[in-house]
Amino acid sequence: MKKVLLLVVLMLGIGLTGSQAQQIVFSGHVTEAKTGQAVPFASIFVRGTSLGITANEEGYFQLTINRSIDSLSAGAVGFRPLSRAVSKAPRQTVNFALPSSSVSLGEVVVHAGENPAFAVLRKVQAHKKQNDKAQLEAFEFDSYNRIEVSLSDVTDRLARQKVIRDMTSVAQGVGEMERNASGKPTVPVFASEVLSRYYVRQRPKREREEIKHSQLHGVAPRDGSVLSQVLGSSFQDYDFYPNWQIVMGKDFVSPIADGWRITYDYDLEDSVYVGKDRCYQLKVWPRRAQDLAFTGRIWITMDSYALRRVDLSVDPKANINFVDQIRVFQDLAPSSAGPWLPLRTRVVVGLKPTKKQTGLLVRFNTTNSNFATNQPHEAKFYDQPFASAPDALEIPAGFWEQHRPDTLSAQEVRTLTALDSVGKLRSVRSALELADLLVTGYKQVGKFELGPVPSVFTYNNVEGGRIQVGFRTSGDLNPNWFVRTYAAYGTKDKDLKYGVTGYRVLNRPNWTLLGFESSHDVDQVALLDNGYAIENPLFDAAVRFGNIKPGRPLWRQVTGFSGQTDLFHGFTQKLTLRHQRFDPLYDFAYYTSADHQPGAPTADKFALSEVILESRYAPDETLIQNKNRRYAVGLAKWPVFTLRYTRGFNGVLGSDFAYHKFNLLVTHSLQLGQLGRTEYIVDAGYIPSTIPYPVLKSHLGNESPIYTTSAYNLMRYFEFVSDRYASLHFEHYFEGLFINSVPLLKKLDWRLLASGNVLYGGVSQANRNATPLVDENGAALPTFRPLGTAPYVELGYGVENIFKILRVDFIHRLTYRDPPGAKSFGVKVCAQFKL
Numbered sequence: 001m002k003k004v005l006l007l008v009v010l011m012l013g014i015g016l017t018g019s020q021a022q023q024i025v026f027s028g029h030v031t032e033a034k035t036g037q038a039v040p041f042a043s044i045f046v047r048g049t050s051l052g053i054t055a056n057e058e059g060y061f062q063l064t065i066n067r068s069i070d071s072l073s074a075g076a077v078g079f080r081p082l083s084r085a086v087s088k089a090p091r092q093t094v095n096f097a098l099p100s101s102s103v104s105l106g107e108v109v110v111h112a113g114e115n116p117a118f119a120v121l122r123k124v125q126a127h128k129k130q131n132d133k134a135q136l137e138a139f140e141f142d143s144y145n146r147i148e149v150s151l152s153d154v155t156d157r158l159a160r161q162k163v164i165r166d167m168t169s170v171a172q173g174v175g176e177m178e179r180n181a182s183g184k185p186t187v188p189v190f191a192s193e194v195l196s197r198y199y200v201r202q203r204p205k206r207e208r209e210e211i212k213h214s215q216l217h218g219v220a221p222r223d224g225s226v227l228s229q230v231l232g233s234s235f236q237d238y239d240f241y242p243n244w245q246i247v248m249g250k251d252f253v254s255p256i257a258d259g260w261r262i263t264y265d266y267d268l269e270d271s272v273y274v275g276k277d278r279c280y281q282l283k284v285w286p287r288r289a290q291d292l293a294f295t296g297r298i299w300i301t302m303d304s305y306a307l308r309r310v311d312l313s314v315d316p317k318a319n320i321n322f323v324d325q326i327r328v329f330q331d332l333a334p335s336s337a338g339p340w341l342p343l344r345t346r347v348v349v350g351l352k353p354t355k356k357q358t359g360l361l362v363r364f365n366t367t368n369s370n371f372a373t374n375q376p377h378e379a380k381f382y383d384q385p386f387a388s389a390p391d392a393l394e395i396p397a398g399f400w401e402q403h404r405p406d407t408l409s410a411q412e413v414r415t416l417t418a419l420d421s422v423g424k425l426r427s428v429r430s431a432l433e434l435a436d437l438l439v440t441g442y443k444q445v446g447k448f449e450l451g452p453v454p455s456v457f458t459y460n461n462v463e464g465g466r467i468q469v470g471f472r473t474s475g476d477l478n479p480n481w482f483v484r485t486y487a488a489y490g491t492k493d494k495d496l497k498y499g500v501t502g503y504r505v506l507n508r509p510n511w512t513l514l515g516f517e518s519s520h521d522v523d524q525v526a527l528l529d530n531g532y533a534i535e536n537p538l539f540d541a542a543v544r545f546g547n548i549k550p551g552r553p554l555w556r557q558v559t560g561f562s563g564q565t566d567l568f569h570g571f572t573q574k575l576t577l578r579h580q581r582f583d584p585l586y587d588f589a590y591y592t593s594a595d596h597q598p599g600a601p602t603a604d605k606f607a608l609s610e611v612i613l614e615s616r617y618a619p620d621e622t623l624i625q626n627k628n629r630r631y632a633v634g635l636a637k638w639p640v641f642t643l644r645y646t647r648g649f650n651g652v653l654g655s656d657f658a659y660h661k662f663n664l665l666v667t668h669s670l671q672l673g674q675l676g677r678t679e680y681i682v683d684a685g686y687i688p689s690t691i692p693y694p695v696l697k698s699h700l701g702n703e704s705p706i707y708t709t710s711a712y713n714l715m716r717y718f719e720f721v722s723d724r725y726a727s728l729h730f731e732h733y734f735e736g737l738f739i740n741s742v743p744l745l746k747k748l749d750w751r752l753l754a755s756g757n758v759l760y761g762g763v764s765q766a767n768r769n770a771t772p773l774v775d776e777n778g779a780a781l782p783t784f785r786p787l788g789t790a791p792y793v794e795l796g797y798g799v800e801n802i803f804k805i806l807r808v809d810f811i812h813r814l815t816y817r818d819p820p821g822a823k824s825f826g827v828k829v830c831a832q833f834k835l
Helices: 004-021 114-126 160-174 225-230 399-403 411-422 426-440 537-544
Strands: 024-033 043-045 052-054 059-065 071-074 080-084 089-092 095-100 139-150 187-200 208-217 246-247 250-253 266-274 277-286 294-300 308-316 323-334 340-351 359-373 386-388 443-445 447-452 457-460 464-473 482-489 496-507 512-524 553-568 572-586 606-617 624-628 627-632 639-648 659-671 679-686 724-735 751-762 791-803 806-813 827-832
Touching: 024 043, 052 059, 071 095, 080 095, 089 512, 114 277, 114 294, 139 340, 187 411, 208 399, 208 411, 250 659, 266 294, 277 308, 386 624, 443 553, 496 553, 751 806
Parallel strands: 024 089, 024 095, 208 386
Antiparallel strands: 024 059, 043 052, 043 071, 071 080, 139 187, 139 359, 187 208, 246 250, 266 277, 277 294, 294 308, 308 323, 323 340, 340 359, 443 447, 447 464, 457 464, 464 482, 482 496, 496 512, 512 553, 553 572, 572 606, 606 639, 624 627, 639 659, 659 679, 679 724, 724 751, 751 791, 791 806, 806 827
C-alpha cells in the first residue's frame, strides 16, 4: 500500500510542479569533437548547482529542470568540459561535441618501423605486477550496485500478450517511456539496488560480501534473498589484469594479456588527461572479429603504465550466442598501497535470440568507495562468502536518496516507480510462476511446491503407466527444515511406491545439517552407483523409462540418516548411516557361503547396512544460502575433490555382507584462454571385498541417441562391472579457434569440440565367483562382464552451436569392438543453450 501511495504522490507531485514552476526538458547527444563518436556516460550538469544526470552508453541524455537556466554543461574524463547557452523553451535539444584534453606524449622507446602503441604495451607488461590488485595481501571497499533490465524492440506479437500490455500500461501511466538507440520504446522489467561491503584476501584467495541493504523492483521472485546476493559486487568484478576476463561465462582475452599481439591490433591515438592522470589513449580491436576479444579504447597512465580507464565492447561478429551487445566502461584509481582498484564500472548487455525477436537490455552500474588495503581478517571471517543483514530487504523511505552515490535521471525515477507497481500485477506473478515451473519442475502453492510435474505420468515395461504425485517444502513454511516426498502407483505391477527425504538446518554459518531418507521404489542395477552422472534430463528419461529391463530392474528399499557440516570454507564433511533392501525383478542369485561352487546354497534377495564417510573440498566454490537451501553459483577455477569411503556391516539389521568401498572424484573446468576450455572428470574406485555384482561398480552406458557427458556413450547398459577402476571423462571446447579462420564457415558460428572416455577396470576372481552361472534347475542366469587388461576407450569430435542450440558428436569406440551388440561408431545429439 505504501508503494501505491508513493506512486500517487509522485504523480500528483509532477502535476503540481508543472503548475507552479516552469519545466524545461533538455535532450541531446554527447560526442567526441575529433571523431564524432559517442561519449558514453558523460556528465550533463548545471554549473554551480547539484542538478545533473549521466548520459547513457550511447551518449544520449534527457534532463528535466524545474527552473530557468542560461547554460548547460557537459564533461567526461579525457575531455575538456563544454558549456552551451540555452533558452526558456519547454523542450530543447542540446548537443555537445567535447574536445579532448590532449597533452604531449611521454617518452617511449619505439623500434624502427614499429607501431608506437607496442612500446606502450611493453611498458604495461613490465609494470603489470606493481599495478595489479592481485599483488595486494587484502583489500575491501563499500560497493553500490544498480541493475536495470528492460525489453527492447518488442515484437507486435509479444506486445499483444496480456502480461506485456499490463506492464506497458503501468509504464505509460507514470510518464514517457524510455527509448532505445533506434528510437523504439523499451518496457521496464526489473531493477535492483544493493549496498554492501566487499572483502578480498588474496593468498589463499577468499572473498566475503556483506549485504547491508537491498531492494528489488518489478518482476522479482517471491523470495529475493538469493537474488540480492547474486546482484552484489561479487558477481560484478571486471578485472582486465588477468589474461582472460570471464564475461557471460565466456573467456575473453584481455587487451593487456601477456600474449596481446596474438589477438589484438592497436593504434596510439592521443595523449589526454583522465582526471589528474596523464594518459596514453589506445584504440584496440581484435585481429579476427569472431574471436572472443574486445574492441574500443584503453587509457594507460604515463607515469606508472597502469590501466586508468577502459571503454570496450564486444564485436557483434564474435562467436557468442544470443548477445546483441556487450559494453564495459570502467575507471580505476590507485590504492594507498599502489595497485589500482575499480572505482566505477558500467556494463551494458543486450540479449537477442534473433534480429527480428524481442531483446533484453541489461545495465549494470557499480560505484566503489572507502577503500582499505592490506588489512586481512582472520581466515574464518571469509568462511561465509555472503552475509545479509536481517533487515537488508527492509528499506526505509528516502534511504536511497541519501545513500545512492549517483543521481537518477528523471526517466530512471519514473522507471523505478513503474516497476514497483509492475511487480504486483497478477499477470506478471503468473508469468513468474510459469517460468519457475519450467526451470525447477515444481509449482508453488502456498508454502508448498508441488511436483516434479514432468514425473506426474510416465511409462515403462515393468511398472506400466506410472502415476506420481509429490511436493517439497519452501523456506516460507520453515527456514530450518526441508522435506521432499512423493507417492507413485504402477498400473502394471499394481504396487505403491514412495519416497521422502529432508534435513534440518542446525547451524547456518557452517551449514550443519541433520538429514533423513526413506523410500520404496523400482530402481536399476545400472544406476545404483551413478547418481552424480545422471544430469541430463533427456538422458535420464531415456535410461529410466521405456524398456528398463537391460538395466536389471529391482525393488529397492532405503532408510538412512546423515549429518553434514563445513569444517571451514569449501571443506565439507558428511556422515551417512544407510540400510537398503534389494529384491531383483530379474533372474538373480548369489552364494550365501564361502563355498562358491555349483550346488552351494544361494539366495536371490539381499540387504545392506552401511556407514558412508565423505569429504568434499572445493576451495573457491561460491555458495549462497536461501532460507532452507544452499546453492553453488559461478565458475570455480580450482578442481573440486570428493573422497568417499563406504563400510558395509554383516548381520546388522539383517544385512548380508561386510565390505569396504573407496572412491575419489575430481571435477574441474580448466580455462585455456585462446585455446578454449577443458572440462574433465576423474573417477577412481576400489572395492577389496567379496560381494555380488549389484554391489560393485556398474559403469554407466548409453544406448540412447542423446549425448551425455558423464556416460560412456558407446557402451551398452550394464556392459561392464568393476571392483577396481580409474576413468577419465573429458571434453574440450575450442570455441571459434579453428572455424573462425575459415572464410566460408565462420559465418555459421559453429564451434568444434573434442571428447573422450578412458576406463581401466577389473574384477577380482573372488567377485567373479560370487554369483552362480546357472540356477538350481540348471538354467543360465544373467551375469556380468569385467574389463580385460586393455582399457575401454572412446574418442569423439563434434560440432556445437548448430542453429545456436544443437550439438552433434561423432564417437569412435576404439576397444572392445567385437562383443555382440557393440557399436564401433555412433552419432549422438543433444540440445543445449550456451552463449
